[in-house]
Amino acid sequence: MTTKSYEMAREAFAAWDVDTEAALATLSTIPISVHCWQGDDVVGFETRHGSSGGGIQATGNHPGRARTPDELRADLEFAYAKIPGRHRLNLHACYMDTDESPDRDEIEVKHFQPWIDWAGDQGVGLDFNPTFFAHEKADDNLTLSHPDQGIRDFWIEHGKRSREIAAAFGRAQGSACVNNIWVPDGSKDNPVDRMGARKRLETSLDAMCAETLNKAEMLDAVESKLFGIGVEAMTVGSHEFYMGYAIRRDTLLCLDMGHFHPTENIADKLSAVALSVDEILLHVSRPMRWDSDHVILLDDSIRAMAQELVFGDLLGRTHIGLDFFDATISRTAAWVIGVRNMQKALLESMLMPQARLKAAETSLDFTTRLMLTEEMKDMPFGAVWAEFCDRMGVPSGAPLISDLDAYQASVASRG
Known part of the structure; x- marks a missing residue:
């Protein structure tokens, strides 16, 4: 089920003309x-x-x-x-x-x-x-x-x-x-x-x-x-x-x-x-x-x-x-x-506004290019990644660490 965090992230990225659904669809094919x-x-x-x-x-x-x-x-x-x-x-x-x-x-x-x-x-x-x-x-x-x-x-x-x-x-x-x-x-x-x-x-x-x-x-x-x-x-x-x-x-x-x-x-x-x-x-x-x-x-x-x-x-x-x-x-x-x-x-x-970034660079507007790249660092990327993991049926965060630790403990006796 889509989380509220992802819905908010999707809206935030859409304000920058970025389609999170398209990004997730593409990533799933790589x-x-x-x-x-x-x-x-x-x-x-x-x-x-x-x-x-x-x-x-x-x-x-x-x-x-x-x-x-x-x-x-x-x-x-x-x-x-x-x-x-x-x-x-x-x-x-x-x-x-x-x-x-x-x-x-x-x-x-x-x-x-x-x-x-x-x-x-x-x-x-x-x-x-x-x-x-x-x-x-x-x-x-x-x-x-x-x-x-x-x-x-x-x-x-x-x-x-x-x-x-x-x-x-x-x-x-x-x-x-x-x-x-x-x-x-x-x-x-x-x-x-x-x-x-x-x-x-x-x-x-x-x-x-x-x-x-x-x-x-x-x-x-x-x-x-x-x-x-x-x-x-x-x-x-x-x-x-x-x-x-x-x-x-x-x-x-x-x-x-x-x-x-x-x-x-x-x-x-x-x-x-x-x-x-x-x-x-x-x-x-x-x-x-x-x-x-x-x-x-x-x-x-x-x-x-x-x-x-x-x-x-x-x-x-x-x-x-x-x-x-x-x-x-x-x-x-x-x-x-x-x-x-x-x-x-x-x-x-x-999840970066590629068209806007390239347009700024083509017009030699390097200030806008820099501002855009820096502002994007504050975007809620983690919520989109968590949604991707959830849709793919794999854990993230603390459950992932727990799974990794448990498996390592099961194979540690190999020496």
Whole structure:
């Protein structure tokens, strides 16, 4: 039942020519891809390999880490039940669910069939990532750009098989599976042949993606990084490298908020790259100091990102996913907090008087633009969000905190 608080909020926003009902309807259609690796600290379920590496490190030892695919799926089911709307799952290749022990260049769709079945039962769309880290053939932080052709061929085959698996996900679920390609390749100290490494990476990517697959089933994305642990001097797959590659090869470009300098405004990049690529993959993270992958807050950086998506009319061209892994707090709570904050940021942006703001800017009336943006901060956004949660059948406020605490207590014995 619609609350009095919401009715008052709706009237307040209507006075600014903002339709809260339209905003809620739009928000309910936006899926966010929830990253599986928050649930188990980027360990995965392979039997041959078991460490993260490759510049990836989860810190903390909070009890309750998922140790099996079934535990991870149970945690995800709980989290989805506390997040309004229908969402997706972003699965890494190292999260296969099988009694077999395939190496990375041997993985097949059958090794992920339990995930396909579960996603179908839950009504959850799947996205995918080849795993180019945590493997003896990635010990040098070199994979697709490795000087050794044999090692490159191993990872090329892994990438080919990952694309086939992603396409199978897409066929099974009836929506395109985004297959995101990120490699940790780089150099700890100053290299003397950057061009050679980047040419090898480009050639490997071309070989990996040579087969044309149905875009209704699978979409390739490429993800850059500024630097990483062990690759401080040079990252082969830089932003400039992948932006050029995405334009030339017609792939999605992935922008990860933690993969740039902390002073860079990632929201500013969206409209810039959207002029050159058809679709964007967005990894939302909170880089405290750098790529530390903290749970996202409803802060200025997230608000700016959401506003750019809404005001730039980019929601239909952007696939939103989260990417953080914090092992110092409840992992299920981290998912719930992160996704809901992304949704809140989108809703706040939808509740701004966009036409009036753009008109003020076009007429160079920057005073009105500033006054409008500041006045909107006093609007009763919380009442609209609470209404959205209520309509979607999920708790908010104190009941949500109670549910999160109770679930964490139920899984704490995992150690």
